[in-house]
Amino acid sequence: MPPITGRILDALESMKKGAPALIDIYAGVTGDPSIGFIAPIFAVQDDGVSEAIGLIIGVRLVSDEL
DSSP: OOOSOHHHHHHHHHSOTTOOEEEEEEEOTTSSEEEEEEEEEOOTTOOSSSOOSEEEEEEEEOOTTO
């Protein structure tokens, strides 16, 4: 996992509570084009009003086919 800085940190700070977010294409740690997403994790017995208990952050290199 790359460090949570730059575009990833910006997306975390600007995302709405409980809403997924997309991290648009950016130059990753290695300088290669990357894209990412953030998705909230809720408790199994979620009551529908609780905040997320965690986040999943995914980052993937963008291939030439894109």
